[in-house]
Amino acid sequence: MEFEYDLETPLPTSDTLFFIETDHMPSKSFLEETDLRVSVRRETISLVLYFSQNFDHFLSYLAINYLDRFLSTQCILEGKPWISRLLAISCVSLALKMRKTVFSVTDIQNDEGFIFDSQTIERMELLILGALKWRMHSISPFSFFHFFISSFKFKDQPSRQALKDRATEIILKAQNDIKLLEFKPSIISASALLSAAHELFPLQFGSFRNAICSCSYVNKNNLLNCYNLMQEIAMDGYESVLDMGSSSCTPVNVLDLQCSSSSSSTVVADHGQ
The missing domain is CATH 1.10.472 (Cyclin A; domain 1)
Structure with a gap:
């Protein structure tokens, strides 16, 4: 995927930003869910921050936006820590691609814990893209x-x-x-x-x-x-x-x-x- 994206200027006009910003938010039902999703979110955010520690804070912000929007529409199984790890890596990978940053999926995994190959990460990326309806130019507060x-x-x-x-x-x-x-x-x-x-x-x-x-x-x-x-x-x-x-x-x-x-x-x- 070839993208170029800036969190502050995702679209050319402010009116358009206000009109479509709700399309880039998690579903309202997400806030009414059980403690399970809150726990999964907290754990996965920690992993996102870990995998993106060598990049700027805007990268992790974008990845967490993808994560929240994905979690608000998908059911994540409890007791499978590798799923949270794969989800975090995939969100970071998508954010890096959106910002056209050169990286290696092996490097961002830091050779610790579960190591996923590029094909596995790409399959998860496609799942995330589908859940987000390919709306990757996130409208953020910075916009x-x-x-x-x-x-x-x-x-x-x-x-x-x-x-x-x-x-x-x-x-x-x-x-x-x-x-x-x-x-x-x-x-x-x-x-x-x-x-x-x-x-x-x-x-x-x-x-x-x-x-x-x-x-x-x-x-x-x-x-x-x-x-x-x-x-x-x-x-x-x-x-x-x-x-x-x-x-x-x-x-x-x-x-x-x-x-x-x-x-x-x-x-x-x-x-x-």
């Missing part, structure tokens, strides 16, 4: 960075880049949390940017919040819920910097989402969060 950041009134590029970098860190850190799977990529993107803005540019937070709330694609209730969760994730490990005990700094009080009540800020897509 919406340019759209949202362009509405912020930055005076200099370094500030813009700092916000983007911090939001990226938050998203990468948050991916393992299964609760985030209920939110659209655009909502995750907006929430991460707001969380980063509150941390880096507190004086401008209100204007950033209003800019995002004025977007007709953004559901404010979902933004609030996702932002609260994102704040918890962002604060984790930063206790020495943020006063976790201050009631005035809780996620709900910080955002409050007192956006304009105009109709432009309340449009909700019919097909999801």
